[in-house]
Amino acid sequence: MAMRINRRRWDTGDLWWAGRDDGFLPGVDLRGRAYRAYGHRGQYVIVIPARNLVVVHLVDRWDPTEYVSFQQMGTLLSMILEAAPEQP
Incomplete structure (x- = not known):
């Protein structure tokens, strides 16, 4: 399945x-x-x-107390983007 980007919102294709x-x-x-x-x-x-840039984030999926929320991942990704230089 090909991915397409809807200009107004997010869309999915093959679990992406x-x-x-x-x-x-x-x-x-x-x-x-x-x-x-x-x-x-x-x-x-x-x-x-x-x-x-590709960011891969893993957690211990066997530990039920380990969970990363969208908010936490947003904070982490913001810090990564701040530290990573923009491409010319």
């Missing part, structure tokens, strides 16, 4: 979410397109082509 800034993760300013896969208890794969 694709879209632009609004609604990606709380507090995250992407400045372009991005793709996200979300797994059990806060496992993420995030691809931001404009930044030439």
Whole structure:
């Protein structure tokens, strides 16, 4: 299944979410397109082509107390984007 980006909201294709800034993760300013896969208890794969960046976040899926919320992941991704230089 091919992914397509709806200009007004996020859309999915083959378990990947694709879209632009609004609604990606709380507090995250992407400045372009991005793709996200979300797994059990806060496992993420995030691809931001404009930044030439892939972020993979894993958790101990066997520990029921370990969980990463969208808010927590948004905070982490914001810090990563702040530290990563923008591509020319």
